[in-house]
Amino acid sequence: MLGRLDTFLAGGVVRSKAGTFVVVSFLAIYFSSGFAALLYQVIWQRMLAIFSGADLFAITTIVASFMAGLGVGSVCAGTLADRVSFRWQIGLFAAAEAFTGLLGWASTWWYYDVLYKQYGHLSSSPVFVAVVLFGSLLLPTFLMGMTLPLLSKALTPAVELAGRRIGSLYALNTLGAASGALATAWILMGRLSFEQILEIGVAINFAVALLAVVLGFVLSRLGSVTSHRESSAAAAVAVPSTFSFSTWAVIYGLSGFTALSLEIVWFRILGVMLKSNSFTFPHLLGVYLASLAIGIFVGSHIVRFVKRSAGIFLALQSGVMIYAGVSIVGLIWGLENLSKLDWLRGYLSGYNSLDVTAARRGIESWISLAGPHPNFVSLYILVPLALIAPPTLMMGLSFPFLQTAVQDSRAFLGRRVGWLQGANILGSTLGSMLVGGLFLEIFGTSWTLRFLIAASGVFLVLSVRQLLQFTIKGQRLGYIVSFVIVIALIGAIPSGTDLWAKLHGSMEEHVIVTESGSGLSVLKNQNPAFSEITWVYTNGLGQSWIPYHSVSVIHSRLGVLPVLIHPDPKEIAVIGLGSGDTAFSLGGRPETQEITCIEIVESQLDGLRLLHAKQPYGGLESLLTDKRIKYVFGDGRRYLAASQKKYDIIEADALRATSAFAGNLYSFEYFQLLRSRLKPGGLALTWAPTHRTLETFMRVFPYVLNFDSVVVGSDQPIAFDPATIRARLDHPFTQAYYAKAGLDLREVVFPFFDKKFEELRANRGQLGLPDWNTDLFPRDEYPR
Numbered sequence: 001m002l003g004r005l006d007t008f009l010a011g012g013v014v015r016s017k018a019g020t021f022v023v024v025s026f027l028a029i030y031f032s033s034g035f036a037a038l039l040y041q042v043i044w045q046r047m048l049a050i051f052s053g054a055d056l057f058a059i060t061t062i063v064a065s066f067m068a069g070l071g072v073g074s075v076c077a078g079t080l081a082d083r084v085s086f087r088w089q090i091g092l093f094a095a096a097e098a099f100t101g102l103l104g105w106a107s108t109w110w111y112y113d114v115l116y117k118q119y120g121h122l123s124s125s126p127v128f129v130a131v132v133l134f135g136s137l138l139l140p141t142f143l144m145g146m147t148l149p150l151l152s153k154a155l156t157p158a159v160e161l162a163g164r165r166i167g168s169l170y171a172l173n174t175l176g177a178a179s180g181a182l183a184t185a186w187i188l189m190g191r192l193s194f195e196q197i198l199e200i201g202v203a204i205n206f207a208v209a210l211l212a213v214v215l216g217f218v219l220s221r222l223g224s225v226t227s228h229r230e231s232s233a234a235a236a237v238a239v240p241s242t243f244s245f246s247t248w249a250v251i252y253g254l255s256g257f258t259a260l261s262l263e264i265v266w267f268r269i270l271g272v273m274l275k276s277n278s279f280t281f282p283h284l285l286g287v288y289l290a291s292l293a294i295g296i297f298v299g300s301h302i303v304r305f306v307k308r309s310a311g312i313f314l315a316l317q318s319g320v321m322i323y324a325g326v327s328i329v330g331l332i333w334g335l336e337n338l339s340k341l342d343w344l345r346g347y348l349s350g351y352n353s354l355d356v357t358a359a360r361r362g363i364e365s366w367i368s369l370a371g372p373h374p375n376f377v378s379l380y381i382l383v384p385l386a387l388i389a390p391p392t393l394m395m396g397l398s399f400p401f402l403q404t405a406v407q408d409s410r411a412f413l414g415r416r417v418g419w420l421q422g423a424n425i426l427g428s429t430l431g432s433m434l435v436g437g438l439f440l441e442i443f444g445t446s447w448t449l450r451f452l453i454a455a456s457g458v459f460l461v462l463s464v465r466q467l468l469q470f471t472i473k474g475q476r477l478g479y480i481v482s483f484v485i486v487i488a489l490i491g492a493i494p495s496g497t498d499l500w501a502k503l504h505g506s507m508e509e510h511v512i513v514t515e516s517g518s519g520l521s522v523l524k525n526q527n528p529a530f531s532e533i534t535w536v537y538t539n540g541l542g543q544s545w546i547p548y549h550s551v552s553v554i555h556s557r558l559g560v561l562p563v564l565i566h567p568d569p570k571e572i573a574v575i576g577l578g579s580g581d582t583a584f585s586l587g588g589r590p591e592t593q594e595i596t597c598i599e600i601v602e603s604q605l606d607g608l609r610l611l612h613a614k615q616p617y618g619g620l621e622s623l624l625t626d627k628r629i630k631y632v633f634g635d636g637r638r639y640l641a642a643s644q645k646k647y648d649i650i651e652a653d654a655l656r657a658t659s660a661f662a663g664n665l666y667s668f669e670y671f672q673l674l675r676s677r678l679k680p681g682g683l684a685l686t687w688a689p690t691h692r693t694l695e696t697f698m699r700v701f702p703y704v705l706n707f708d709s710v711v712v713g714s715d716q717p718i719a720f721d722p723a724t725i726r727a728r729l730d731h732p733f734t735q736a737y738y739a740k741a742g743l744d745l746r747e748v749v750f751p752f753f754d755k756k757f758e759e760l761r762a763n764r765g766q767l768g769l770p771d772w773n774t775d776l777f778p779r780d781e782y783p784r
Helices: 004-012 018-053 056-081 086-122 126-155 161-187 194-222 245-274 279-303 309-337 338-348 358-362 376-407 410-442 444-469 472-492 496-502 554-565 581-585 603-614 618-625 636-642 669-675 689-697 723-727 732-739
Strands: 511-516 520-524 534-538 541-546 571-575 594-599 629-633 647-652 678-687 701-707 708-716
Touching: 018 056, 018 086, 018 126, 018 194, 018 279, 018 636, 056 086, 056 126, 056 338, 056 410, 086 126, 086 194, 086 636, 126 161, 126 410, 161 194, 161 279, 194 678, 245 279, 245 376, 245 410, 245 444, 279 376, 279 581, 309 338, 309 376, 309 444, 309 472, 309 496, 309 669, 376 410, 376 647, 410 444, 410 511, 410 647, 410 708, 444 472, 444 496, 496 520, 496 541, 511 603, 511 636, 520 603, 534 603, 554 571, 554 581, 554 647, 554 708, 571 636, 581 618, 603 618, 636 669, 669 689, 669 708, 689 701, 689 708, 723 732
Parallel strands: 571 594, 571 647, 594 629, 647 678
Antiparallel strands: 511 520, 520 534, 534 541, 678 708, 701 708
16 A cells, blocks of 8 residues: 555656656655745734734735745746756755755744834834745745645656646645644644744754755766656646747736635634634635645546646636635525534524633543534534535646646656746735735635635636637537526625624624624614614624623723723723723823724724714713824734824723634733833733733733733832822713713722722732743743
8 A cells, every 4th residue: 555655746757766766755855845934924924914914905915025025935946957967956945945944943033033023113114014924934935835846846757747747746745734723723833832842843844855855966976867757557648738828927926815815814804704713714824725735636647647747627617706705605505594504503693712722732632522512523614614515626736737737748847846836826826915904804705715716717717728729619609608607606706794794703784894894893782773772893802892781891991991090091092992981091181181992904994983873972072072082903912002192081992802813912012012102100901811811910010900800910009099080070061971972980880999909900910921922932822
C-alpha cells in the first residue's frame, strides 16, 4: 500500500525506490512548508491588527498585501525556474524557506516592537497604514510565493506529468496549510504565546531548507530528474485547448477573484451561524483549505484519464458557483421546512454562542460537546462542510486539469506555473479588496452573492464552447441552458433581510437588518411592532437589549458609575456602541461636554435609527439627538493609540472575552494605553469577565474599585462617597436625563451604597496568577 502511494505521489518517473522515496520526501517537506506559512498568516494578522486595528480596512489591507506578495513571488520565481539548473532550483527553494524563517524570527520585533510600540501613533493615516502593511508583508510572502514554481520545475521531468506532479505538490502544501490553521486555532493558541508559535514556524522553515538541500543532492546523484515520456497505457490523449496561455491566465485570474470573494461571503455567513469567536476564522480557513487539498489530490489522480482537461476545468469552475448558490437557497429552505434542522434553528435564534472552552476540551479528549447547544461536530464540522466542502473540492479538482491544459513544453513549465499562480492571486487580491471593501458595504451579502453567480456565467459559457466546440447546435443549446441556470439562481437567492432573519432563527417582519462591509447588525423582536424587548445582535452574537433596563443593568452600570464618581467628567471616550446603553448612560452629567463613541461595525448606528423610527424610545432619542456624542467608526484601540488627546473617562462596553480580537481590549498593554490617555485623576473602566482580566487591570492601575465585575481604575485615589453621589443623582439634569430611558438608578448604583469602601477597593494582596493577558498572549481569548 505504501509503495503504491509512493509511486502515485512520485508520478512514476523515478528509476529506483530510493529516487521515489526522495521525491515523496520533497512532497512531505512541502506539506511542512504550508503548515508554517499558515502559522505565520494567523499570527501576523493578529500582530499587525494591534498596529493597524482590526476594522474592515485594516484586515482587508492585510489580506490583500499577503496575497500580493505571494503573486509577485510566484511570477518572478516561475521565470527564474526555467532559466536555471535543477541544483539552482532546489537551492533557491531552500534559500526561500531559510529566509522566510529568518523573517519569521524577526517579525515580532518588526510588527510589534517597532510598528506598534514606536509608530502606532501614526496609524490614523490610511495611506501610511496601507504602505506599511504592504511593505512589511511583501518580502516574506514573496519568498513563500516562490516555492511552488521552483519545486514544480525541479520535480517535474516531463510535461505530460505536469498535472499530476504539480497537483501533488500543491495538494500537500495546501493540506499542510489547513493543518497549520486548525492546529493554531485549537491546539497552539492559549497554550503558547504568539512569539512561541512563530518559533515553531521558524524551526520548520529551517528544517525544510536543510532537508531540501540534502534531498536535492541525493536526487541529482541518483539521476532521477532526467526527461521522461509518459508510458502509461491508461493515459488519455489530450484534446488541445482553443485558448492561448494569456487567455488562460485571465480565466484563472477570474477564478481567483470568485474563489476569494466566495470565501469572504462564506465566512460572513458561517461566522454569523457559528456566532463568531476567536476560533472561527482559523477553523473555517482550515476546513476550506483541507477541502481544497483533497480536491487537488483527487484531480491529480484522475487527470491523466481525461481528454478534455480544459473543458473539465471550466465546467468545475462553473459548478463551484452553482453549488454556492444552490446551497444557500437549500439552507434557507431547510431552516423553514425540515424538522431535522430544528436543533440548528434553535441555536441560531439563541443569544449566546457555543461554549468554546468546553468544545476545546472535547477536541482534546476526542469527545464531542454535549449540552444545551448543538454538539461541536454538527455545528463546527458538518455545517461548514455542507456549505463549503463541495465547491472547494471542485476548486481543487480543477487545478491539475488546468496545468494539463496549459503545459505543453517543459522549457516553459516554471514560468507558466508562476504566471498562472500570479494571475490567480492577483484575482484573489482584487476579490478581497472589492468584495471586502466595496461590494459588502454597498450591496450586502445577498446581492454580492448574486453578482458572483452572474460572473460565473463566464465559466459556463466558456465550458460550453470548450466541451462542445465541434457542434454549433450543441453550443447554442448550452448557452441557453447556461443563461437559464444563472438567471434562476440569481432569482432564487433570498433577500438580505430574509437571509439574515432565517440565520437568526426568525422571520423578516421580526428583524431590522443593517449590513456594511464592517459587519452585520440585527435587531430582533418577538413582536412585529417591536413593542417587546429588542435583542441586539452583532455578526450573529447577542450583545445587548432595548429598553436598557429590561434584562440587566451591566451596560448601564458601565456608563452611570464613572460619571457619578468623577468630580468633573467633561470629555469621555467609549469603545463600542451596541444597543447604545453605555454611551447613553455616560451622558447623565451636565458637566459633560463631549462623548466620543468608537464603533467598529458602522451599520449598528443605522439599525438603532431604524428601530427608533419604528418604535420610539426615549433612550434612543437622547442617544441619536445628543450633540455631545461624536461617532467614530473604526478600531477603538487604534483610535486611542493614534490620538494624543486625553480624557476624563475612558471605557469599553462589555465585550465577551472570547470574541475575535477581544484580547486587544483586555491586555496589559491596552490598559497601559488607557492610563496614558487619561487626564490626572481620570478614570478607566473595563468589564472584567475573568479573574485574569481583573489582575491584568490591577497590574496597571495603582487604585482600583470593583463594582461586581465593573472595574474602575485610576493613577490617583478614587473617592467613592455615597452622599456626594446621591447629590449628583438628585441634580435636575441627571434625573430628567435618565428618566427618558426609564432607567432605575437605584438598581444601578444603590447596591454599592451600603458597602464599606474597603469592600469595593480591589485587594492587591490577591494578585496571585503567574500569568496575565498580554498583547502577545491573550489567554482569556483562547480559554482552555
